[in-house]
Amino acid sequence: MLRQFLFLFILFCANLQAQHNVIHDLKIKGATKTKPSFIKSLLKTKAGKPLDSITLKEDIVTLKRLPSVAHAYYQVFPSEDESYNVFIHIQENFTILPELGFWTTTNNRFAYKVGVYEYNFLGRNIALGGFYQNNGYDTYAINVRAPNLFSKHFGLALSHQNWKSEEPLFFDNQSANYLYNNISTELLGLYQIDFNNRLTFGINYFTEKYQYLRGATSPTVPRNLTVDKLLYKLLYSYEDLDYYFHYIEGFKSILYLQYVTSQNDFQEQFVIAWNDFFYYRRIGAKGNWANRLRIGFASNNDSPFAPFALDNNINLRGVGIIVDRGTASIVYNTEYRHTFYDKKWLTIQGNAFIDAGTWRQPGGEINDFWKNENIRLFSGVGLRFINKKIYNAVLRVDYGVSLKDNTRGIVFGIGQYF
Incomplete structure (x- = not known):
């Protein structure tokens, strides 16, 4: 009792x-x-x-x-x-962000890109925007992303793009330049499982066109190719990051799974999968150590149209613009960011980085990863100019130098590299 x-x-x-x-x-x-x-x-x-x-x-x-x-x-x-x-x-943040870029292409053409994005449309964190690009060819895209369209947990994303660029293809130890055109429409569902976990899933219908411009030829590689494809996409992300303005601390992982089908004898159905692992750590009051490890595999078709590109703007700063392709890759990027100037609206950071990567050649073997000719290693320094009042307003410039040969280059961009 x-x-x-x-x-x-x-x-x-x-x-x-x-x-x-x-x-x-x-x-x-x-x-x-x-x-x-x-x-x-x-x-x-x-x-x-x-x-x-x-x-x-x-x-x-x-x-x-x-x-x-x-x-x-x-x-x-x-x-x-x-x-x-x-x-x-x-x-x-001020969330209307213009986009403006200038560069020279692989054939020394002057190129530019102009666009604008609103990341808080209707005051509900809906991203809406698009861009126009001219690199000798006309490219445009429009995008809308509403992660909380239906509820706290469920939203949609819709995009349309008509992309054109001159790109090298590699085969038989030779290369040729093709005009690449990708016209795509994508619809994605966005689902937040809980505080740390999210899913993105959907479908992309696109048409790829390749038109031979110049360079080597082969009877096994067509000079003109048009392929209609369907891409089924699934992304799973785990995020445990904490933000303090431009400083980040914590861990994040994003798994990408894609299955591509096409009605074409030259390009078979294939699977692409890769995972990005991110780790950030605050060091003192002004330092930030940032890391990204990417491991990716695709169907190992012996084709010049392999999906993993070796490129300045994707993985290795200083390597050049699409200098090689592979059917698998392992890339590690690490950099230390240090804030030199931090006032009401402007922050200036310096960074020192190392970018390393290795590729499996189309139709190759796993041991391609360990072959010296497939391993690239770069190091360099850079600057970040950050407007603290505008979302993602980070102007970056990096200068990378190969630790294996004489390759080097400057890379400009908007936003942190990773």
């Missing part, structure tokens, strides 16, 4: 304490463009629910992952009846 009484008393006290720790009101401060109702829909913290510091911390990380949020923090104040008021403070 005494045990039952003690149990009921403890249960009563716990229930009474839970009632006292209830959130009386939840207010969003500092949100001018982002709708407060949208922000509240993403949070687990709600008025009328028990106050939980762990949940609040998770909600703050969720907000800092949004393109529209530069920084977020919370405050808790006592309210009437021993309940609490919770204030979520938001520092918003």
